[in-house]
Every structure is written in structure tokens, then in C-alpha cells.
């Protein structure tokens with residue numbers, strides 16, 4: 001057994017999804033983006049656990065979508081990223097919905113459709129302010145009029161992505177919603193059977209006018225609420241914990257330096273334990289001399305630099321033994337350390353902290369009800 005692991009509480013994840021479904025109402029569909037290994041939670045296991053609770057899964061790359069299809073996930077999957085010519089064959093043959101964001105790409109797709117005798121299920125991406133990928137609204141309007149006449153294409157949806165959304169009164173987000181709505185009022189789109197979607201996690205919490213026909217919240221589904229999230233989302237909690245077992249115990253003397261570079265020196269005789277997790281797992285080196293862990297329901301500081309595979313913790317005069325459970329992210333007794341706390345210490349966002357945990361740490365899925373199929 002590996003001495004460190006990530007626990008994913010599947011029951012909590014399902015509870016989060018159920019709460020979100022109630023909050024958005026039965027007329028709005030739910031798409032769960034599970035790109036980047038489902039934000040570190042594990043792509044295929046997460047998809048398997050929740051596939052029947054969502055209308056759509058979304059990923060960034062065709063490679064992620066193919067992994068899901070090979071794992072027998074039959075739910076509609078939308079590939080969000082801009083496509084490349086050599087990916088179109090897989091997008092068509094694995095029955096994936098994908099993003100169309102220019103007339104040039106539409107021509108590439110049409111060539112493949114003719115070659116493979118398949119219909120492309122596409123969502124037009126409109127740039128309303130993110131300036132990453134997507135067409136200007138007027139380009140999307142004229143391209144849709146063209147594609148309607150082309151039997152190669154089944155235009156399933158049309159979407160955009162928000163660049164901001166840190167508060168309910170966010171001016172930029174409101175301008176993007178307005179631009180998206182205005183475009184959809186063009187006669188070309190009125191009365192069309194398209195899934196219109198825009199909202200990410202913050203918009204799902206703050207901006208009811210961003211819902212349209214489907215929402216795409218990921219961080220919220222994984223349990224991370226925005227600071228002034230409405231009460232209807234209370235009950236949503238993280239389902240991700242990071243734990244390890246103490247691998248070594250020693251006593252160090254006053255004046256002795258610890259870890260690479262001796263960035264910490266003991267002021268007095270103290271007990272030090274080693275935790276077998278490091279930046280090689282995705283546990284950030286920025287936590288050197290700053291982070292904390294929980295052992296026996298108490299908080300203890302990381303001392304010295306975080307190494308590739310391990311780091312040291314000062315437990316003072318307390319009794320801690322090799323094999324004791326250490327919580328790096330999650331709860332233990334009355335204490336907790338959140339992904340947000342870690343992100344703040346590392347001067348980044350919780351998304352990055354979650355995504356950086358790689359495959360070296362095994363993931364354990366708790367409270368799974370085995371599927372009967």
C-alpha cells in the first residue's frame with residue numbers, strides 16, 4: 001500500500017449534484033465538466049459514479065473523451081477545446097459532441113463527415129468576452145445559417161464562457177450575458193431547438209439570467225462554493241481529502257537545521273515527523289515553512305522545504321507515532337484544512353491546487369454503491 005492517498009467521498013459528490021439539480025430546477029440541464037482528471041478527483045471513476053445524474057459531461061480534449069467512451073460511459077460528452085484536423089475522425093467515430101468555433105474548422109469537419117459518412121454533433125462557441133476561443137456573435141449567426149443547410153452537421157448547442165464572475169453585480173459577466181442573449185434574439189436562432197449554455201460555477205450561484213438551457217458548474221459540483229453563495233447551495237461540501245501516514249519519527253536538538261537549504265532551524269529540542277508526500281505528487285513546494293497538517297485532531301506546522309517525496313512536521317512535545325494518520329487536506333476531529341487555505345498560502349486558486357495532484361497518489365472512492373450493470 002502506498003503511504004499517502006486521496007479520498008473521494010462519492011456520496012458527498014452525489015449529494016452536491018442533487019442539491020444543484022434542485023437549485024437550477026428541472027427545466028435547466030446540468031453539464032459536469034470533468035476535464036483535467038475531473039479536477040484531480042479521477043476522470044473515469046467520477047464519470048462512472050455520476051453519469052446517470054447529469055445530462056452532459058464536458059472535457060477539454062478529445063483524448064479525455066475517448067478515455068470515457070472506452071470506459072463505456074454512454075452519457076453525451078462535449079469536448080470544449082478548439083479542435084485540430086487530425087482529431088476530427090475520433091470526434092466523429094466516438095460519438096462525441098464537439099465545439100465548432102470558426103468557418104474554417106467547419107470546412108475541415110465537413111470533409112471528414114463526407115469521408116466517414118457521419119453527421120457531426122457540434123456546439124457553436126461564441127466569444128462574448130473571454131477572448132480565448134469562439135466566434136464573434138455575428139460570425140456565429142451567419143455560420144449557423146450555413147450549417148442548417150448542410151446535412152453533415154447537427155448543431156446541438158450554442159455556448160459561451162464567462163471571463164469573470166466574482167460577485168453577483170459583476171459588470172463584465174452581465175455584459176457577456178447580454179451579448180449572448182442579444183445574439184440569440186437574431187431571427188436565425190429564434191425558435192431553434194438548440195441547447196444554449198453559458199454558466200460556470202460562480203454564475204450558477206450568482207446569476208440566474210445566465211442559466212439559459214444548461215449550466216456547466218464544475219467547482220461547485222466538487223463542493224467549492226463562492227464566498228456569497230446563496231443558502232440554497234448550503235449542504236454542498238468538498239468530497240476530496242488528502243491523507244498520509246507518518247513515515248518517520250525523530251528528535252532534533254536546538255540549533256539543528258531541517259531539510260534542503262536548512263531554511264528552518266529548531267529553536268529548542270523538539271519532535272519531528274516525516275510525511276511521505278511532496279511536490280512530486282503535486283503538493284506544492286510553496287507550502288515550505290508555511291503549510292500545516294492535522295495529526296490526532298491537532299494542527300502542526302510544516303518545517304523546512306517540502307521535498308519531492310516528503311516533508312517534515314514539528315509536533316513539539318506531543319506523542320505522534322510512525323503510522324499515525326496525517327490529514328493534509330480535509331477534516332480530522334474538530335480541525336479542517338481546505339483546498340482554499342492551501343491555495344491562499346500558495347498565492348493561487350483552488351482549481352490549480354486540485355489539478356496538480358497527479359497519478360502517483362492513489363485515489364480511494366468511499367461510499368460507492370456498486371452499479372448493477
Ligand SMILES: *Cc1c(COP(=O)(O)O)cnc(C)c1O
Pocket residue numbers: 033035080161199200201202216217218219220
Ligand atoms: C472548466 C469549464 C467550466 C467549469 O468551470 P467552473 O468554474 O469549475 O464551474 C465551464 N465551462 C467551460 C467552457 C470550462 O472550460
